[in-house]
Amino acid sequence: xxxxxxxxxxxxxxxxxxxxxxxxxxxxxxxxxxxxxxxxxxxxxxxxxxxxxxxxxxxxxxxxxxxxxxxxxxxxxxxxxxxxxxxxxxxxxxxxxxxxxxxxxxxxxxxxxxxxxxxxxxxxxxxxxxxxxxxxxxxxxxxxxxxxxxxxxxxxxxxxxxxxxxxxxxxxxxxxxxxxxxxxxxxxxxxxxxxx
Amino acid sequence: xxxxxxxxxxxxxxxxxxxxxxxxxxxxxxxxxxxxxxxxxxxxxxxxxxxxxxxxxxxxxxxxxxxxxxxxxxxxxxxxxxxxxxxxxxxxxxxxxxxxxxxxxxxxxxxxxxxxxxxxxxxxxxxxxxxxxxxxxxxxxxxxxxxxxxxxxxxxxxxxxxxxxxxxxxxxxxxxxxxxxxxxxxxxxxxxxxxxxxxxxxxxxxxxxxxxxxxxxxxxxxxxxxxxxxxxxxxxxxxxxxxx
Numbered sequence: 552x553x554x555x556x557x558x559x560x561x562x563x564x565x566x567x568x569x570x571x572x573x574x575x576x577x578x579x580x581x582x583x584x585x586x587x588x589x590x591x592x593x594x595x596x597x598x599x600x601x602x603x604x605x606x607x608x609x610x611x612x613x614x615x616x617x618x619x620x621x622x623x624x625x626x627x628x629x630x631x632x633x634x635x636x637x638x639x640x641x642x643x644x645x646x647x648x649x650x651x652x653x654x655x656x657x658x659x660x661x662x663x664x665x666x667x668x669x670x671x672x673x674x675x676x677x678x679x680x681x682x683x684x685x686x687x688x689x690x691x692x693x694x695x696x697x698x699x700x701x702x703x704x705x706x707x708x709x710x711x712x713x714x715x716x717x718x719x720x721x722x723x724x725x726x727x728x729x730x731x732x733x734x735x736x737x738x739x740x741x742x743x744x745x746x747x
Numbered sequence: 748x749x750x751x752x753x754x755x756x757x758x759x760x761x762x763x764x765x766x767x768x769x770x771x772x773x774x775x776x777x778x779x780x781x782x783x784x785x786x787x788x789x790x791x792x793x794x795x796x797x798x799x800x801x802x803x804x805x806x807x808x809x810x811x812x813x814x815x816x817x818x819x820x821x822x823x824x825x826x827x828x829x830x831x832x833x834x835x836x837x838x839x840x841x842x843x844x845x846x847x848x849x850x851x852x853x854x855x856x857x858x859x860x861x862x863x864x865x866x867x868x869x870x871x872x873x874x875x876x877x878x879x880x881x882x883x884x885x886x887x888x889x890x891x892x893x894x895x896x897x898x899x900x901x902x903x904x905x906x907x908x909x910x911x912x913x914x915x916x917x918x919x920x921x922x923x924x925x926x927x928x929x930x931x932x933x934x935x936x937x938x939x940x941x942x943x944x945x946x947x948x949x950x951x952x953x954x955x956x957x958x959x960x961x962x963x964x965x966x967x968x969x970x971x972x973x974x975x976x977x978x979x980x981x982x983x984x985x986x987x988x989x990x991x
Contacts, residue, residue, distance in 0.1 A: 555834065556836070557923075557976065558975045561925045561953070562926075563911070566849060566862070567911070567913075569874050578875060665792060666790070673792070678793070685772070686767075686779070689923070736777070744782075745785050746785070
C-alpha cells in the first residue's frame with residue numbers, strides 16, 4: 552500500500568474555544584453542551600477523583616488560553632468502546648483552561664490498570680493532550696498517580712532515562728480525592744512529553 | 748469479511764509537522780518543550796479513543812451559514828462549500844471521524860472576547876461547526892470564506908484566510924488539530940505560523956484548491972481539503988492471510 556504523509560499539524564491558536572468549547576466561549580445555541588464536559592455520565596463504578604492542574608510556560612506563567620483533553624480507562628481498566636466497559640463513563644474529557652488563573656479540572660474516576668502490548672500491565676494513568684497558541688503540535692503526556700503501587704512496574708515509567716524527571720508524570724494527592732498534575736512546557740521541571 | 752487484525756499505529760514522522768520552536772512565531776519561544784520526547788510503541792491507551800455517533804450532531808451543525816443567526820438569515824460573505832475525505836496514511840478511509848471547525852467571519856473577525864480586531868462581528872455568524880465522516884471518509888460543510896486579519900506577532904503580520912480543524916480518528920494516537928488554507932492566497936507564504944512547517948510539500952497539502960466540479964451554481968464555490976491521519980500497521984498474521 553502507498554504511504555500517504557500525515558497532514559501537518561498547526562497551532563490551535565487563541566480562539567480554539569470557538570470550535571471546541573463554544574458554550575465556554577459565549578457562543579450559545581449552536582451545540583447544547585460542550586464536547587467532553589462530563590466524563591461521568593451516570594452511576595459509574597469506581598473511586599471518584601478530581602484531577603486538577605495548571606500549564607506553565609518557560610517563564611512560569613500559567614497558560615490561560617490552552618485546552619487540555621483527557622482519555623482514560625474505567626475503574627476496571629477498560630476503555631469506552633471495549634467489550635464490558637462501564638456504560639456510565641465516557642473516558643473522554645475536555646477542559647478549556649480558566650481565563651484568569653489557567654487552571655483545569657476533570658471530575659472523573661480512578662482508572663484501573665490496562666494491558667501492555669507484549670504482556671504485563673500499565674499502572675493506572677490518564678492520557679492528556681494539550682493544545683494552545685504557540686504550541687505547533689499537540690503535546691501528549693500521561694498523569695500517573697503518585698500513590699499507586701503499580702508505578703514501580705510500569706513499562707513507560709521504566710523507560711525514563713533521566714530518573715529525576717519521572718516525577719513530572721506523577722499526579723500528587725491533595726486529599727479528598729483531589730490529585731494535582733501541573734504541566735511545565737519548559738524549564739527544570741519540564742514535563743515529559745511523548746511521541747507515541 | 749472478518750475483522751483484519753491490526754498492529755500499533757505507525758510512528759509520527761517529525762518532517763510532516765511544524766517544529767516546536769520557531770522564533771518568527773514568537774509565542775512558540777516560551778511554549779515549546781526543549782527536552783527530547785519519550786518514545787514507546789502505541790498501547791491500548793493510544794489505540795482506543797472516544798467515539799462520537801451521528802446522534803451528537805444537530806441538523807445545522809455542518810452549516811455555518813445558518814447555525815447561529817435567526818431563522819432564514821444567512822451569514823455575510825462569499826459562500827463556500829468545504830469538502831474532502833479523511834484517510835489514514837495507508838490510504839484507508841477513516842469513517843466516523845469527528846471534525847470540528849472554527850474560523851473568523853468574512854471580515855476577518857472572530858467571535859471571541861479576546862479578539863481585538865476592528866473589523867465588525869456578523870450577527871448571523873458564530874464561527875463553529877462540526878461534521879462526522881461517512882463510510883468512505885468523506886465530509887462536507889457550508890460556510891463563508893474567512894477574511895485575513897492582522898495579529899500581534901511581528902510589527903505587521905497577517906494571517907492568511909484559514910479554517911481551523913480539530914480531528915478525532917478511531918484512536919487517540921490520531922488526534923490532530925490543523926488549519927486549512929485557500930489556493931492562491933499570497934499571505935500563506937508570508938505567515939510565521941505556516942512557516943513553522945519546514946517542508947514545502949507539507950504546507951502545500953494544507954492548501955485547499957478551488958473545486959469547480961462541486962461548486963453549487965448561483966450559490967457557492969467549493970474547496971477540497973483532504974486529510975491524512977496516522978494509520979495502524981497490519982500484523983504479520985494479516986500479511987499471511989493476504990497470501991504472501
